[in-house]
Amino acid sequence: MTDRLAQARELLTTHPVVDGHNDLPWALREQVRYDLDRRDIAADLSAHTHTDLPRLRAGGVGAQFWSVYVRSDFSGDTAVSATLEQIDVVRRFTAAHPDQLRPALTADDMETARAEGRIASLMGAEGGHSINCSLATLRALYDLGVRYMTLTHNDNVPWADSATDEPRAHGLTRFGEEVVREMNRLGMLVDLSHVSADTMRDALRVTEAPVVFSHSSARAVCDHPRNIPDDVLELLPANGGVAMVTFVPKFVLQEAVAWTQAADENMRAHGLHPLEMSEAGIAVHRAFEEANPRPRATAAHVADHLDHMREVAGIDHIGIGGDFDGTAFTPDDLADVAGYPNLIAELLDRRWSPADLAKLTWQNAVRTLRSAEDVAGGLRESRGPSVATIEQLDRT
Numbered sequence: 001m002t003d004r005l006a007q008a009r010e011l012l013t014t015h016p017v018v019d020g021h022n023d024l025p026w027a028l029r030e031q032v033r034y035d036l037d038r039r040d041i042a043a044d045l046s047a048h049t050h051t052d053l054p055r056l057r058a059g060g061v062g063a064q065f066w067s068v069y070v071r072s073d074f075s076g077d078t079a080v081s082a083t084l085e086q087i088d089v090v091r092r093f094t095a096a097h098p099d100q101l102r103p104a105l106t107a108d109d110m111e112t113a114r115a116e117g118r119i120a121s122l123m124g125a126e127g128g129h130s131i132n133c134s135l136a137t138l139r140a141l142y143d144l145g146v147r148y149m150t151l152t153h154n155d156n157v158p159w160a161d162s163a164t165d166e167p168r169a170h171g172l173t174r175f176g177e178e179v180v181r182e183m184n185r186l187g188m189l190v191d192l193s194h195v196s197a198d199t200m201r202d203a204l205r206v207t208e209a210p211v212v213f214s215h216s217s218a219r220a221v222c223d224h225p226r227n228i229p230d231d232v233l234e235l236l237p238a239n240g241g242v243a244m245v246t247f248v249p250k251f252v253l254q255e256a257v258a259w260t261q262a263a264d265e266n267m268r269a270h271g272l273h274p275l276e277m278s279e280a281g282i283a284v285h286r287a288f289e290e291a292n293p294r295p296r297a298t299a300a301h302v303a304d305h306l307d308h309m310r311e312v313a314g315i316d317h318i319g320i321g322g323d324f325d326g327t328a329f330t331p332d333d334l335a336d337v338a339g340y341p342n343l344i345a346e347l348l349d350r351r352w353s354p355a356d357l358a359k360l361t362w363q364n365a366v367r368t369l370r371s372a373e374d375v376a377g378g379l380r381e382s383r384g385p386s387v388a389t390i391e392q393l394d395r396t
Helices: 002-014 024-032 053-058 076-096 107-116 135-143 174-186 197-206 255-269 279-291 299-313 337-349 354-382 390-394
Strands: 017-022 061-067 101-103 119-126 146-150 189-191 211-213 242-245 318-320
Touching (some): 002 354, 017 119, 017 318, 024 076, 053 061, 053 119, 053 337, 061 354, 076 119, 076 135, 101 107, 107 119, 107 354, 135 174, 174 189, 174 197, 242 299, 242 354, 255 279, 299 318, 299 337
Parallel strands (some): 101 119, 146 189, 242 318
16 A cells, blocks of 8 residues: 555646645634634644645645635525635635645646646635625626536525425526526536536536536435436536545445434534534534444545446546535545545555546546636627526516
């Protein structure tokens, strides 16, 4: 395994990881209310977070989509304002470390960062509630640097169904379809993690550009509604998009599903949101885990998902989206952002070729963003910004 790890690290020097989803901005909000003097990401933050710059370097990360997530029980202008605060902190910590982080808006920016030896710093909004049913707000987020939007988080939005809520629209409404079209025109990737299978299918029917699943695994391997069904994975080659496997144990290991449900109920019993990432929330999670030992996921379980996703969607349509700092629990050998070489070593043991690993870690994600940019260039020549409203499309 030592030789495989050395080979994995060498591969990552040339084709580093593009990680599709990291929730460090939310952890900074929860723990220190965005006070970067108290959480300098250039320091060792292992006592507090899964992520800091030294560990990103150790993990071979070359580009990070930072999630500018806000909880889905935030609504209206509150959700919009909180999203702006999330964007602000990403821009601040990126600007604070120009020697290590490079702001990135395009695929070319990602390649430039790699050539310079810096980590490309990108943003993705997690949940359509962040635009408050406003296409103008969607455009504003794009202008601020957001390059994907997850259509829902854990709850439905008025125009799309979530994977973990009761079906209401049974996919996308007419306004939801217009959101997808406007994202295509902008060059903002349509992210289908968190959405229902019907929403996935509707979005793939409507979209004119490649889509992304920023942090989802295979439902055939772990039967959780947050994962991607095979019939949807089969649509990715024609679409050109990429499905980025996540490391969250309850989406990776079937035995972890029920255990995590009990852990979430324990959080609620303590008056906390299950996704609370404050130090108090993490302490409650850890105490529950100590009293109730959890099923242990590993890089091998994540590799099982990648093997399956590769078989169904093809090597050109898979990637990595760990969801670090968005989960209290991680696989044993993928404990933080320094762990990616362990996954690459596992795949080398499974006879994945260096060329295939280069696609997984870097090339597929960069190609998908570039393709979305190319589609947007053509669409902007043929149509202007949409002024449609949800009242016009869904309530008349």
